[in-house]
Amino acid sequence: MTPGLPDPVRAALATTFRLDRVLRVEPVARPGRMAESARVWIRETDGTGRTVFAKWPSRHARIRRMARQSGAYQREVMFYRDLAGDCGPSVPRMHHASHDPGTDAFVLLLEDLGGARPGDDAHSTVTDVRRALRTVAGLHARWAAGVDGVPWLPDWHGPRVRRYARFELDRIARAAARGRLMQGHRLLPLLAELSEGLDEFFARAARGAGTVVHGDLHMDQVLLPASPDAVLVDWQLVQRGNAGLDVARLIVMGLPPEERRLHEAELLEVYRDSGGGSGLLDEYRAGIVWTAFMNTSYALSRGPETGTSALGEVLFGRVAAAAADHGLLNGQGVMR
Known part of the structure; x- marks a missing residue:
């Protein structure tokens, strides 16, 4: 596992892209967030490099409980699956969105807008x-x-x-x-x-x-x-x-x-x-x-x-x- 990047996120990267390796992980820490997130630099098998914004459940059990009670993780995943495609540049483009209703685990891979x-x-x-x-x-x-x-x-x-x-x-x-x-x-x-x-x-x-x-x-x-x-x-x-x-x-x-x-x-x-x-x-x-x-x-x-x-x-x-x-x-x- 790349430091700071959970295995489910790495697995999602591997199934979404032609992943050769993860080059760098830069955590994105902003106050009040309900989930963990990071900018991830990857290299694909053809040598192409790209950055991806990744998001996954909070490391804190209390916040995960709050997210489950409100349905926050499921809602965001379903938003990207069902609604975001018609929003144009108003929301980040989705690469991958998965959610497990049993555990409330999720992974989002989105367009990296780190330049914004x-x-x-x-x-x-x-x-x-x-x-x-x-x-x-x-x-x-x-x-x-x-x-x-x-x-x-x-x-x-x-x-x-x-x-x-x-x-x-x-x-x-x-x-x-x-x-x-x-x-x-x-x-x-x-x-x-x-x-x-x-x-x-x-x-x-x-x-x-x-x-x-x-x-x-x-x-x-x-x-x-x-x-x-x-x-x-x-x-x-x-x-x-x-x-x-x-x-x-x-x-x-x-x-x-x-x-x-x-x-x-x-x-x-x-x-x-x-x-x-x-x-x-x-x-x-x-x-x-x-x-x-x-x-x-x-x-x-x-x-x-x-x-x-x-x-x-x-x-x-x-x-x-x-x-x-x-x-x-x-x-x-x-x-x-």
């Missing part, structure tokens, strides 16, 4: 966010009429997500009572209201037209190559849902509050003009509420280090500011 500039929540520009919005608007428009033959694709407002949300909101409430969420304290009243009105929140969401959404779209999930298109990665939470889930996370987490306030209306217009549809504001506000929930749940699972750096400002400060600006911290956040 990675997005960065803490340091994104309005131009970066604008590029990502144009890309996701095109995908939302493509899928707005529905997708066929994808029984694995969950509904954001479906029973599985509702059960997960109820469990996590109860866990957040217990942690808050013990003083474990000081960094995100401004969001706690909004989350308490979400907990009380969860069924109505989801009922309102279910009335939206819906599309296929990334589910965790922020600038850390975006690559910015030289071409005009942004590339969206990490499709582990792909689901049917309202477009505002993606749009709110991208804008609110991608820009400091003062920049978001200056450009928010224009960015929403960019999304609409790029094919993303109209009537987005209510969905956008629902996306802010859900982002508050997702980020607090993530921080609680990851531990106190998430609130002691620039990451804490992205997760909590930016979201709380957006919630306040949209009147979601005044007792109307869920039913607005």
Whole structure:
């Protein structure tokens, strides 16, 4: 086994390419990832060299359990098998995708886009966010009429997500009572209201037209190559849902509050003009509420280090500011 490269990944390389040898493995370590990944340099039997982006399960049992509970590994593999082929340059090209339902083991081999500039929540520009919005608007428009033959694709407002949300909101409430969420304290009243009105929140969401959404779209999930298109990665939470889930996370987490306030209306217009549809504001506000929930749940699972750096400002400060600006911290956040 090449150091840092598990045998199943090497086996997938051997069955996908005319593999002579693996020349080099460069781990890709970015915060918050649910899986291990690496850029892999290989040589084929005819002497051709290429690089491949490889992805496989996390080394940490706790993260693997979380991935299995959410279906994250299976969802991403099935996304590349069933949906990615129609996305053009908006997602990496797939070389290999396999998943074992029994063990939840998986291997993804994707087009290497190591030459693209990675997005960065803490340091994104309005131009970066604008590029990502144009890309996701095109995908939302493509899928707005529905997708066929994808029984694995969950509904954001479906029973599985509702059960997960109820469990996590109860866990957040217990942690808050013990003083474990000081960094995100401004969001706690909004989350308490979400907990009380969860069924109505989801009922309102279910009335939206819906599309296929990334589910965790922020600038850390975006690559910015030289071409005009942004590339969206990490499709582990792909689901049917309202477009505002993606749009709110991208804008609110991608820009400091003062920049978001200056450009928010224009960015929403960019999304609409790029094919993303109209009537987005209510969905956008629902996306802010859900982002508050997702980020607090993530921080609680990851531990106190998430609130002691620039990451804490992205997760909590930016979201709380957006919630306040949209009147979601005044007792109307869920039913607005």
